[in-house]
Amino acid sequence: MIMKKITRSIIVLTALLLVWAAPVLAAMDPSDLTFKSNLVENGGILTDTENSITVPAAGITTSEALPAKYDLRDVDGKNDIAPVKFQNPWGSCWAFGTISSVESNAMIKGATGVNLSEKALAWYDRTLQGAAGTKESMKEGTYVATGTGLADSNTYRGGRIYDSIGELSTWNGASTTEQVPYKNASGAFKTIHITADKTADYYLPDGTWGLDDSHLQDDAYHVEKVQLLSTDPGQASEVKQAIMDNGAIYLSFNAPQEAPYYNSATSAVYTDTEMDADHAVSIIGWDDSYSRTNFTEGHQPTNDGAWIVKNSWSDVWADGGYFYLSYEDKTIYEMASVSVDYPANNVNGQFKYTHNYAYDYLGAKSYATNNVDLKIAVKAMQSKQFMKAANIFTADGDQTLEAVSTFGLMDPNSTVETQIYKVTDGENPESGTLVASQTDTVNGVQYSTLALKTPVALKKGEKFSVVQTQKTPEGNCWLPVEYGVKDGQTVTVYGKDGTTVTNNYVINNKATCASGQSFIYGIGESGEADSWHDLGDSNFTGKFMTFPYTTYSTDGSTTKAVSTVAYPGNVMIKAFTTDTPKVTYEVHGRNYGWDQGWVFDGTTAGTTGRALRIEALQAKIVDENGNSIPGLGITYQTHVQNIGWMDWESDGTTAGTTGRSLQMEAIRMKLTGSEADQYTLTYRVHVQNQGWTDWVAADQEAGTTGKALRAEAVEIKM
Numbered sequence: 001m002i003m004k005k006i007t008r009s010i011i012v013l014t015a016l017l018l019v020w021a022a023p024v025l026a027a028m029d030p031s032d033l034t035f036k037s038n039l040v041e042n043g044g045i046l047t048d049t050e051n052s053i054t055v056p057a058a059g060i061t062t063s064e065a066l067p068a069k070y071d072l073r074d075v076d077g078k079n080d081i082a083p084v085k086f087q088n089p090w091g092s093c094w095a096f097g098t099i100s101s102v103e104s105n106a107m108i109k110g111a112t113g114v115n116l117s118e119k120a121l122a123w124y125d126r127t128l129q130g131a132a133g134t135k136e137s138m139k140e141g142t143y144v145a146t147g148t149g150l151a152d153s154n155t156y157r158g159g160r161i162y163d164s165i166g167e168l169s170t171w172n173g174a175s176t177t178e179q180v181p182y183k184n185a186s187g188a189f190k191t192i193h194i195t196a197d198k199t200a201d202y203y204l205p206d207g208t209w210g211l212d213d214s215h216l217q218d219d220a221y222h223v224e225k226v227q228l229l230s231t232d233p234g235q236a237s238e239v240k241q242a243i244m245d246n247g248a249i250y251l252s253f254n255a256p257q258e259a260p261y262y263n264s265a266t267s268a269v270y271t272d273t274e275m276d277a278d279h280a281v282s283i284i285g286w287d288d289s290y291s292r293t294n295f296t297e298g299h300q301p302t303n304d305g306a307w308i309v310k311n312s313w314s315d316v317w318a319d320g321g322y323f324y325l326s327y328e329d330k331t332i333y334e335m336a337s338v339s340v341d342y343p344a345n346n347v348n349g350q351f352k353y354t355h356n357y358a359y360d361y362l363g364a365k366s367y368a369t370n371n372v373d374l375k376i377a378v379k380a381m382q383s384k385q386f387m388k389a390a391n392i393f394t395a396d397g398d399q400t401l402e403a404v405s406t407f408g409l410m411d412p413n414s415t416v417e418t419q420i421y422k423v424t425d426g427e428n429p430e431s432g433t434l435v436a437s438q439t440d441t442v443n444g445v446q447y448s449t450l451a452l453k454t455p456v457a458l459k460k461g462e463k464f465s466v467v468q469t470q471k472t473p474e475g476n477c478w479l480p481v482e483y484g485v486k487d488g489q490t491v492t493v494y495g496k497d498g499t500t501v502t503n504n505y506v507i508n509n510k511a512t513c514a515s516g517q518s519f520i521y522g523i524g525e526s527g528e529a530d531s532w533h534d535l536g537d538s539n540f541t542g543k544f545m546t547f548p549y550t551t552y553s554t555d556g557s558t559t560k561a562v563s564t565v566a567y568p569g570n571v572m573i574k575a576f577t578t579d580t581p582k583v584t585y586e587v588h589g590r591n592y593g594w595d596q597g598w599v600f601d602g603t604t605a606g607t608t609g610r611a612l613r614i615e616a617l618q619a620k621i622v623d624e625n626g627n628s629i630p631g632l633g634i635t636y637q638t639h640v641q642n643i644g645w646m647d648w649e650s651d652g653t654t655a656g657t658t659g660r661s662l663q664m665e666a667i668r669m670k671l672t673g674s675e676a677d678q679y680t681l682t683y684r685v686h687v688q689n690q691g692w693t694d695w696v697a698a699d700q701e702a703g704t705t706g707k708a709l710r711a712e713a714v715e716i717k718m
Contacts (some may be wrong), residue, residue, distance in 0.1 A: 004366075026533075027524030028385040030376050031544050033689035035566060037367055038552040039491045041158040041541065042498060043250050043278030045333070046491065048367045050552075053374070055228045055334075056061070059412030059443035062241040071285035071308055072104060072248060077317075080107040080247055080286050084116055084321030086314040088202035090156035090209075092432065095122040095251045095279035096312035098164040098338065102221060105286070106342035114342070116220055118184045120175035121209045125167040126155040128510065129361040138512045140569055143366040145488045145506040156209065157491075157505070160280075161226065161250050161336045165447045166365035168223040169405065169574065171356045175218035186210050200314035222341040222351055228445035229335040232681030233327050240286055243331075244338040247438065248282040250338065251469065254331035255279035255311075259296055266294040267311075267318040270301050270326035275496060277333035283307045283325075290324055303326040330609035347674040348631030353402055355577045359517050359570035360482045363409065364447070366509035367568040368483035372547060374409055377478050380522070387460050387477040387522035389571045390429035390467040395458040398580040398599035402455050405438075405574035407447045408470045408478040416440045417469040420456050426530055429465035429557040457580060460624070466573050478570040479520060481535070481545075484511030486565045490553035501554050511569025514539075518571035541568050552561070579623035581632055583718045588616035588658050606713030608686050613663035613710040615640075616656030621671070622717075630676040639705050643681035645670065667702030678716050686713035 014247065034052040074078040082103040095118040103114045126138040142163070144155060167173045185188075191199050198658045229239055245248055256262040268290075285308040292300045306324035314505040315321040324330075341352050363369065380387055384548035406416045417439045425431035436454040458464060470478040477650050488508040495502045513538035522530055523544055533540050549566040552559055586598045587605045590612045599605050608615045621632050629653070635650040641662045647657040652674065656664050671681050682695045685703040688710045695717075696702045703711050 015704075021343065022574060027526065027528045028380060028387075029544060030379050031547070032521065033372075033375050033379065034548045034550070035368070035371055035375065037371060037489065039367065039489055041091075041275045041491050041493045043255070044087075044093035044158045045277045046158040046160055047276060047333070051367065051371050053370065053409060053445070053553040055230050055445050055497060056411055057230050057235050057444065058227055058238055058242075060238040060241050062246075065246075066237060069286065070244065070289040072108070072252045073284065074241065074247045080104055081310060082107065084192035084310060084315040085118070085312055086202050087118070087312040089205040092118060092122040092156050093158040093200055093312055094161070094163060094252070094280040095119075095125075097252070097282050098161065098168075100125045100282035100310055100312075101250045101336070101338040102223070102340050104282070105338055105340050106221065106345065108247040109342065109345040111344045117175040117177045117179040117180040117182070119209075119217055120180040120211070120218065121164065121167060121173045122156050122159070123174035124216055125156070125159065125163050125365065129170065129216065131358065138514060140484070140510045140512045142507060142509050143310075143402040144363065144561040145508045154306065157507075160234040160252065161228070161334050162364040162370070164250075165223075165226050165407070166363040166593050169363065169407075169447055170358050170361055171219065172216050172706075174220050174222070175215050176220045176639040179218050179220070180211065180215050187315065189646050194314055194316045198316035201314050205406045207439045217474060222353070223338065223447040224341050225339040225449070226442075226447045227337045229337060231335055235326055239335060243283060243285065245337050246337045248284045250280065250334070251283050251307075251334040252277040252280040252281045252333045253325070253329060257282075259683070261295045261296070263294065264318070267323040268294040268296075268306065268326075269323055269329065270295040270299060271331045272299050272301070273330060275331045277331060278498075281312065282310045283335075284310050284322070286365065288325070290673075292326075293697070294324065295326060298484050303324040303328065305384045314334055314619060321481050350630035354579050355396070356400060357391075357575040357577070359391060359513070360572040360574075362484060362509060362511045362569055362573050364482075365598070366379050366483055366511070368485050368509060368549065369481075370409060372483045372566055373479060373481060377409075377476060380479075385477065385522055387479045387520065388469040389438070389479055389481065389521070390424055390465050390519045390532070391424060391571050391575070392463055392465045392516060392519070393427050393466065393575055395460055395577070397460050398456045398582070399456050399577040399624070400499050400580050401452065401458055401464065401575055401577050403449050403451045403576040404466050405447065405449055405572075405576070406442065406470065406571045407480050408442075409445045409613050410442060410470060410478055411472045412443045414442050414470065414472045416450065417440055417471070418450065418452075419467040420452070421465045421467065421517065423463040423465045426463065426532060429467050429519050430532070430646050431664070442517045456457075457579065464575075466575050467575055477522070479523075481518075481520065482511050482569040482636055483566045484509045484569055485549055485551070486567060489551045489564070490562070492552075492554040501556060504553065504555070511567060513568065513570045520571065535568050535570060546699060548689060579627045580630065581718060583619060583634065583681070584620035584622055585617065585714070585716050587614040587714060588654075588656065589614045590661075591660075602715050602717040604713050604715055606711075608713050610712075611688070614624070614712060615660070615662060615664055616654050616658050617664065617667065617714065618652055618654055619669070619716065620652040631673045631676070632679070633672040634669060634681070635672050636667060638664050639703065640664055641708070644705075656686060664703075665707075665709060665711055666705050667711070667714065668699060668701055669716065681716070681718055685711045685717040687711060
C-alpha cells in the first residue's frame with residue numbers, strides 16, 4: 001500500500017518558551033495575521049496539512065520502576081477494558097477510540113458494565129447546538145454542508161480527538177449504547193468475512209442513521225479532562241503512567257491492513273516511513289519484551305517493545321480485535337488520556353456537578369480555533385503582550401459554583417489564574433465583587449476541569465464572571481477563543497492509496513457570540529490602553545479579530561486556493577455548578593392543620609401571638625426544582641405532650657401526632673447522607689410564654705421538656 005508522505009507545517013509549542021520580558025500594558029493589534037488551512041480526510045481521520053502541533057511532554061510524574069508488561073484486561077485479575085466493537089460501515093474510528101478511553105477510565109475507577117455510544121458522539125459532533133433556549137440562528141458547531149453519497153454518511157465522517165473535546169466538554173453526545181445503539185433504524189445488517197474463516201456482522205449504511213435532538217443531552221458521563229500526550233518514543237514512560245492512572249489511551253496513526261507493515265501471523269504493526277494518520281484506536285497496555293522479529297522481515301524496528309492496542313474492526317480481526325504496535329512506528333499522530341466523571345463511581349451515585357454553563361459549542365472542533373489562537377499567542381509573546389479572557393453567565397437557579405474549565409495549547413508547568421466576580425456591569429467582567437481567586441498549574445495541551453478552592457454561592461438571576469489568564473512558565477499568554485470559517489471549508493478525501501482523491505465535501509465551522517457573553521483583554525488598537533472588549537461587538541471583532549484564511553480544494557490532480565476569513569465566536573471557558581440545597585418544612589397546627597403549606601430556609605412555620613400549638617412536623621432537603629438532593633437528607637425528632645421523645649423521622653415523613661390534640665414541645669434535627677458534612681443546619685422554636693429560643697446546631701434540643709409549654713412555631717436554616 002502506498003501512502004503519501006506528510007508535508008504539513010509543524011508548529012512546536014515550545015516555541016513559546018522564548019525569553020520573556022515584562023508585559024506591555026497596552027493593547028496588541030493582531031489584525032495583520034494571515035492563515036492557511038488544507039483539510040484532508042484519510043480513512044477516519046481529519047488532518048490539516050498546513051498546520052500541525054508537536055505536543056510537548058505532559059509533565060506527568062512517572063513511577064521509578066514501571067512494569068515491563070502491563071495489560072488493562074488483567075490488572076491483578078481485574079478487567080478495565082470494555083469489549084471490542086465493530087465500526088462498520090462508517091469512518092467513525094475517532095469516536096470509537098475516544099469512547100474506548102472513556103469506558104476504560106470509568107472502569108478503572110470501579111464502574112462495571114460500561115457500554116457507551118460512539119454513534120451519539122459521532123452524530124452530534126456534526127450538528128449545530130446551543131444552551132437551552134438558544135435561537136436557531138445563534139446555534140453553533142460543525143456540520144457537513146455539502147458532500148457526496150448517502151446523506152447520513154456526510155455526518156459520520158473523519159474526525160480527531162479535538163472533535164471529542166469540543167463535543168463532550170459541553171456534556172452533549174454522552175449516551176449509553178442502550179440509549180443510542182450503533183445501528184440503522186431498520187436493524188438491517190450484513191455478515192462479512194474478516195478472514196477466510198471468520199465472519200462479523202455490521203449494520204448496513206442505507207436506511208436511517210440520523211438522530212433527532214432527543215438524545216443530545218443524555219447524561220451518561222461528563223468528561224473532566226483530556227490530556228494530549230507527546231508521541232515522541234522518548235516520552236513513552238508518560239504514556240505508560242497515564243495508562244496505569246487513567247486507563248486506555250486514544251491513539252491515531254496509519255493503519256495498514258496488509259504486508260509489509262502489517263504481519264497478520266503475529267498481529268503486529270510497524271510502519272517505517274511517515275504517512276498520514278487514517279485510523280484511531282486505543283492503547284490498553286504495553287510489552288517491553290515484545291520481539292522486533294514479530295514484525296515483517298525487512299520492515300522491523302530497531303528495538304523490541306510494543307503497545308498493546310484495541311481496534312474497532314470486530315473481535316474476530318487479528319488477535320481477538322487486538323494487535324501490537326511498535327513503539328517506533330513513524331505514523332503515530334495523536335495520543336490523549338481521558339478522565340471522566342461517571343456517576344456509579346461516586347459515593348452518592350451522582351455527578352460531581354449538575355449544571356454546565358457554556359457558550360462554546362464549536363470550540364476545539366474547528367481547526368481554525370487552534371490555528372488562530374496559537375498564532376496570536378506567538379505574536380503576544382513577541383510583543384510581550386498580556387492577555388486574559390472571560391465569560392459572564394447568569395445563574396438560572398440558586399446554585400453553588402464549584403468548578404470551571406480551561407483549554408489551551410500550553411507548555412508543562414503553565415498556570416491558569418482564575419477570578420470569580422459577582423458582576424455589576426454587564427460590559428466589564430471585572431466589575432462588582434471579587435469572590436474567589438486561585439492559580440492552578442496545568443501541564444501541556446489539555447482541556448481540564450479546575451475545582452474551586454472556594455465555592456461560590458449564587459442566587460437565581462445573579463450575574464457572575466469567570467476571568468482567566470493562562471501563562472507559560474515564562475509568562476506568555478494564551479487566549480482561549482473559538483473560531484469559525486466563513487462559507488465553510490472543502491475537505492479533500494483520499495482513497496486507501498493515500499494519493500487518489502476519491503471525492504470532497506464542505507464542512508462548516510459556525511461560531512456565534514451574543515453581546516454580553518464573552519470578553520477579551522489585551523487586544524485592540526496598537527498602543528491604546530488595555531481594556532475589556534465584548535466579542536459580541538462586530539465592529540471590534542471585524543477590525544481586530546477577523547483574519548484572512550486561505551483554504552484549499554483538490555479535484556483530481558488540481559488544487560486551488562480559496563480565500564475566506566476566520567472569525568471569532570465565544571471564549572472557551574465553562575462554569576460548573578451544583579444546586580444549592582434548601583431545607584423545606586411544614587407544621588400541623590391547632591385549628592389550621594397542614595394548611596400553611598411548605599416554607600423554606602428560615603421562614604416561620606406556625607404562628608406567634610395566637611396561642612396555637614403545633615402538633616407535627618415534616619421536613620426535607622430539596623433543590624431549586626423541589627427534587628431531592630443525592631447524598632443529602634434530613635432526620636428529625638419531636639418531644640410530644642404525654643409521650644416524650646418520639647422516634648426519628650426523615651425526609652418528609654411526619655414527626656409528632658395529628659388528630660390527638662397533643663402539643664409539640666421540642667425538636668432535634670440533623671442532616672444525613674454522604675454530603676451532610678458539607679452543610680450546617682440550625683433551627684429554633686417559638687415557645688409559649690418564652691418566645692423564640694436561641695438558634696441551636698444540629699442534634700441539639702430546641703424548645704422545652706418537662707415544663708408543659710407548647711411549641712407554637714419553628715424556623716430552620718441551612
